Amino acid sequence: MGVSKSDPIIIVGGGAFGLSTALHLTRDGFTNVAIYEKDDHIPPRFSAANDLNKIVRAEYEDPFYTDLTIKAIAAWKTPLFAPHFHQTGFLHCVSGNAPQKAVETLGRFRAAADGNAQLKPHVVPLKGDEDIREACWQLNGPLTGWNGYLNRFDGYAHSGNALKAVYRAAQASGVRFYLGERGAVDEIVYVSASKGRKSSGIRTKDGKFHPSSLVIVAAGGAVGRLVPELGTKVVAKSWSVAHVHLTDEETSMLRNIPVTYARDLGFLFEPDPETNLLKICPMGGGYINTDAQTGVSHMPGSLEESAFIPEHDEKQMRKLLAHTLPALKDRPLVRRSLCWFADTDDSDFIIDYLPETSDSVVVLSGDSGHGFKMFPIFGSWVRDFLGAGQQQITRWRWKQPKPAGEKGNWGGDVSWRIGESKELAEIRPGRSSKL
Structure with a gap:
């Protein structure tokens, strides 16, 4: 059963993938979206998109x-x-x-x-x-x-300024932002489920638990610490x-x-x-x-x-x-x-559920040095994925990591x-x- 538009959704990371996702979800009628970001401002200094400019080339x-x-x-x-x-x-x-x-x-x-x-x-x-x-x-x-x-x-594109603009638009659409110490995520919290485990939310570094129906991890180059299951698939x-x-x-x-x-x-x-x-x-x-x-x-x-x-x-x-x-x-x-940045060995993005988490954790990763040009539409792919209930684009599915x-x-x-x-x-x- 998929997430409803009123269910609480937590997005970890206030960079390009996280902001674009929040924007498109709220445009689609999702009403309970929050972004947690460890830096105290947007664009975050830890994000690859906190930059003067990025190439936008189509070929x-x-x-x-x-x-x-x-x-x-x-x-x-x-x-x-x-x-x-x-x-x-x-x-x-x-x-x-x-x-x-x-x-x-x-x-x-x-x-x-x-x-x-x-x-x-x-x-x-x-x-x-x-x-x-x-x-x-x-x-x-x-x-x-x-x-x-x-x-x-x-x-x-002037990437830093583009992130600021979407941050303001997302705020105006009702997205809640937790920045700095309040937004620093320490771990995804799991509980037992009929098929393995299920996320119940996140815990921030100040020890507080924040419940959610869905955790979307868009943590850029830091994704491996929150989702160690990625192994060497993303570095x-x-x-x-x-x-x-x-x-x-x-x-x-x-x-x-x-x-x-x-x-x-x-x-x-x-x-x-x-x-x-x-x-x-x-x-x-x-x-x-x-x-x-x-x-x-x-x-x-x-x-x-x-x-x-x-x-x-x-x-x-x-x-x-x-x-x-x-x-x-x-x-x-x-x-x-x-x-x-978060790199995959094939340059393809990852937009999929983390396996064996009862569809409670989504991983957005693998920008691989070419993801920012997709900033205006990236979140629409996440919206479509959630609507379908599975990743229909094969190359963006979860792939088992190779041995270290x-x-x-x-x-x-x-x-x-x-x-x-x-x-x-x-x-x-x-x-x-x-x-």
Whole structure:
């Protein structure tokens, strides 16, 4: 028997998946929804979506996700989301020294864009530096050997501001928010049931019990601690993020530049006019934080442990700037951090009941570094799943985790990933990570 629209529902996590779910449930008539979030404000600092911007690009090697992103971009243009969506285009290239995997991946992405009737009219081939400068005159670096394409259908979203907007909308719709100490969830509470166990609610770290008919866990990179049954099916992973602080004049000059993505180097965005920050990220295999006893990677317990970037990533960022915007290549990099997310080995999301919990716990996870673009519509999938009573999309069902230690390069089999993942303890300056 499914949950009714008046039953109490607890959502653990106030990031993109949790907020989108709360919004769509209340729009569908659910009247008793609460979000518990351990940070004291939205967007939470622990959320991967607490960020200046995220890429919103529609072309995937898999047409399933292409079709979904096209729907998401239509939703990005609706009143609640439109102020935070910028359809600047996606300039997708490789440099002259790109490894073969990067070249092949670029080719598959371009073929996906060319093969889609809605995207194809927006795709412009770029066969060298002159073509690239024609597409974006602000890129005045050497661009040696660069080639690829520009997809004008794509762009980016200001993720932090989008989360704030949905937070306000959800509050106005009656969603209750418990933040900070009141919202820090320590455990899901279970009682015996005819078929195994059933959740009766949650217990927060202050020792208080909060009853509910359904617990929806949308805890991002921290999901493994609340749902250890995930094992190695979902692990916490991170990539580096840093920013360059520009002058007003530089920010104005770079307005409307497309998201510039060199598949072998990294990517950068149009600078934010409010802060004059230009965000830049390197490409690489990312970083994990494996518990030696369980073999599962967990997000570090404190923000301070992630407030740095490895030397290798800084070199990659500066190389990207040298190729594209050489006047910025020696500027200080500010607001450096590792951005943690929940990664699956196949890049598919998980939207399903936790097995043997009498349909009382739902897991929303596996954003895998590409989930935020779906923010406006993600919650509709959860609504549909609850209405159906089972996950009808096979790839989003619960999958049994592989034995710990079976995979060394976590997520490395995903076709668009380049590089080997490394342990946080190997690259953290001065000390090892605290699990």
